[in-house]
Amino acid sequence: MPNGFVSLVGAGPGDADHLTLGAFKTLESAQALLYDALVSEDILALAPDKCVKICVGKRGDRLSVSQDKTNALMVRLARKGLHVVRLKGGDPSVFGRVEEERDYLDQHAIDHKTLPGVTAASAAAAQFAFPLTHRGEARSVTFLTGRTKDGSIDLKDAAVSDPGVSLVFYMSSHNAAHIQAHLLAAGRDPHTPIVIVENAGRAYANALKGRLYDLATQVAEAAFEGPVLIGIGDAFRFARVEIQTALNSPGLPRHSADTFGKAFGTMR
Amino acid sequence: MPNGFVSLVGAGPGDADHLTLGAFKTLESAQALLYDALVSEDILALAPDKCVKICVGKRGDRLSVSQDKTNALMVRLARKGLHVVRLKGGDPSVFGRVEEERDYLDQHAIDHKTLPGVTAASAAAAQFAFPLTHRGEARSVTFLTGRTKDGSIDLKDAAVSDPGVSLVFYMSSHNAAHIQAHLLAAGRDPHTPIVIVENAGRAYANALKGRLYDLATQVAEAAFEGPVLIGIGDAFRFARVEIQTALNSPGLPRHSADTFGKAFGTMR
Incomplete structure (x- = not known):
C-alpha cells in the first residue's frame, strides 16, 4: 500500500x-x-x-x-x-x-x-481594532512566547526599550508578572500602552487595555482561563476595547464610533 | 439614506x-x-x-x-x-x-x-517549509518593513545580533544592500541563514536561500519583480528551497523528502 x-x-x-x-x-x-x-x-x-x-x-x-x-x-x-x-x-x-x-x-x-493560518495576533488586532504596526509610530512587530522551558524570557529576543516596537507575547498569562518586571527593568516606560486579549479570534473573546505598570495586576484580576495574548507598545493604544465580549464577531459590523471606549477608553 | x-x-x-x-x-x-x-x-x-x-x-x-x-x-x-x-x-x-x-x-x-488575513511571512513559511519560530533555537520572530520613508532602517527595531531571533523584512528588495550592511555592522554573523521569497503565497512564488553576506548580491541577481520578503536568522536554514517555482501550491502534496534541496540544499 x-x-x-x-x-x-x-x-x-x-x-x-x-x-x-x-x-x-x-x-x-x-x-x-x-x-x-x-x-x-x-x-x-x-x-x-x-x-x-x-x-x-x-x-x-x-x-x-x-x-x-x-x-x-x-x-x-x-x-x-x-x-x-x-x-x-x-x-x-x-x-x-x-x-x-x-x-x-x-x-x-x-x-x-x-x-498557513491566521495567527492569533492578527485576529486579536482585527477584533479589537488595533494595528500591529503603524506608519511612523510602530515600525515593527515581534511575536514572542511567554512560555519558555525554564520560565525565563530572554531580553535579547526583543528591542525592549523602544515603544515604537510592538511586542506580542503568546500564551503568556502565567508569565505576566515576569514580562512586566523584565520590560521595566530593561527601561520600557511604565506608561507604555498594553492590551490583554483572551480567546483571540473567537466570538467570546475578551480584551482589556492598560499600561505596562499595571500588567500583572490586570492579568491576575481578570483570571482568564482561555489562551491570552499580551501586546505591549504604542500601537496598542489604538485598541477599541470594552471590558465585555468583542462586539465585532466576523460577519457583523463593528460597533459604531460613538460607542467606543466606554469602559477603558481608547486612550487617544 | x-x-x-x-x-x-x-x-x-x-x-x-x-x-x-x-x-x-x-x-x-x-x-x-x-x-x-x-x-x-x-x-x-x-x-x-x-x-x-x-x-x-x-x-x-x-x-x-x-x-x-x-x-x-x-x-x-x-x-x-x-x-x-x-x-x-x-x-x-x-x-x-x-x-x-x-x-x-x-x-x-x-x-x-x-x-484578519494570513500575513505574507506565514504564507512563505508554509510554502517553503521553514518555521518562523523554532523551539529552543528561534524564540521570537520580528516583522519589519524594508521600505521606510527615508530609506533607513532603525536598528532599535530589532534584536539584530542574536541569530535566535527571526527577522522578516517585508517589501524589502530595494533595501537589501542596506539591510545587509546594517545587520553586519550590528554584529550579525555573516553566515546567518537567509531566505528570499518573491510572490509569497502564490503558486508561482520563487525562493532562494543563502547567507547574510551574500544577501544583496542574491537579490540583485534574482531581479525579482514581485513583492519580496527577506528572512534572516537560524530558523531559515530549514527552508526547503529549490530555485524553481514552489512545488507545493495549496491543494497539492509537497514534493517528497528525497527531492529536497536539489539546487541550494537545505543546509542542515
Whole structure:
C-alpha cells in the first residue's frame, strides 16, 4: 500500500471564519484528523463523518499527548495510506512546532505539505481594532512566547526599550508578572500602552487595555482561563476595547464610533 | 439614506486559497470593492458581478491612488448606503495602514469592522517549509518593513545580533544592500541563514536561500519583480528551497523528502 500524506494545516485562531479556503478544502478530504485542543468544534465539524478524529493536545499546562506520540501517530496513519490532516491552532509556523513534525515526517519518508493560518495576533488586532504596526509610530512587530522551558524570557529576543516596537507575547498569562518586571527593568516606560486579549479570534473573546505598570495586576484580576495574548507598545493604544465580549464577531459590523471606549477608553 | 459600512478585509497573500471563510462571505455581499494592486484576480472574481471594483494601489514604487483619496472614496461610497469592502493584501494589521483608514472612518462616523488575513511571512513559511519560530533555537520572530520613508532602517527595531531571533523584512528588495550592511555592522554573523521569497503565497512564488553576506548580491541577481520578503536568522536554514517555482501550491502534496534541496540544499 502506498503511503498517504500529511497536511500540516493552520486552523487559525478560534472560529471557523478564520479558516482559509485552502484549509477548508483540505479538511474535506481528511481521512484522519489530529487536532490541537485549541481548534474549535465548528472547524472539526467540517471534516467528513468517516474521518478519524484524535485530539493530541496541547493547551497550556494541561495534560496532553506528547510531541513524540503525535509524530508517531502521524506516521502510523499515513502508512495506512490515509490523508492525515494535522490541524494546528493559529499559524503552524508561529510557535507551532511545525518544523519538528516536518522533520519527523521527512525522516520517515512521508510526503507532506504545510498550509498557513491566521495567527492569533492578527485576529486579536482585527477584533479589537488595533494595528500591529503603524506608519511612523510602530515600525515593527515581534511575536514572542511567554512560555519558555525554564520560565525565563530572554531580553535579547526583543528591542525592549523602544515603544515604537510592538511586542506580542503568546500564551503568556502565567508569565505576566515576569514580562512586566523584565520590560521595566530593561527601561520600557511604565506608561507604555498594553492590551490583554483572551480567546483571540473567537466570538467570546475578551480584551482589556492598560499600561505596562499595571500588567500583572490586570492579568491576575481578570483570571482568564482561555489562551491570552499580551501586546505591549504604542500601537496598542489604538485598541477599541470594552471590558465585555468583542462586539465585532466576523460577519457583523463593528460597533459604531460613538460607542467606543466606554469602559477603558481608547486612550487617544 | 442610512450610511452603509466598511469592511476592512485581509485578502491574505496571493491565491484565493489563503482567503479566510469570513473574508469570502464578506466579499459575497460587497457592493463596492476597493482593492490593493497585490490582490489577485481569482479573489476579485469572488465579488458579485454588480459590485463596483476600484484598484487603489499600492504596489512598490508604482503610481497609485493616495491614501487620502482612498479614505475619501471609502466614505463617499459608504454614504451612498453601500457595503464597501476595502480589500488589502495579507493581514491589514501588518504594514497595512489599517489604523489610518479606521481613524478616518471614525472621524466620519462610518461603521466598520476588520477581518484578519494570513500575513505574507506565514504564507512563505508554509510554502517553503521553514518555521518562523523554532523551539529552543528561534524564540521570537520580528516583522519589519524594508521600505521606510527615508530609506533607513532603525536598528532599535530589532534584536539584530542574536541569530535566535527571526527577522522578516517585508517589501524589502530595494533595501537589501542596506539591510545587509546594517545587520553586519550590528554584529550579525555573516553566515546567518537567509531566505528570499518573491510572490509569497502564490503558486508561482520563487525562493532562494543563502547567507547574510551574500544577501544583496542574491537579490540583485534574482531581479525579482514581485513583492519580496527577506528572512534572516537560524530558523531559515530549514527552508526547503529549490530555485524553481514552489512545488507545493495549496491543494497539492509537497514534493517528497528525497527531492529536497536539489539546487541550494537545505543546509542542515
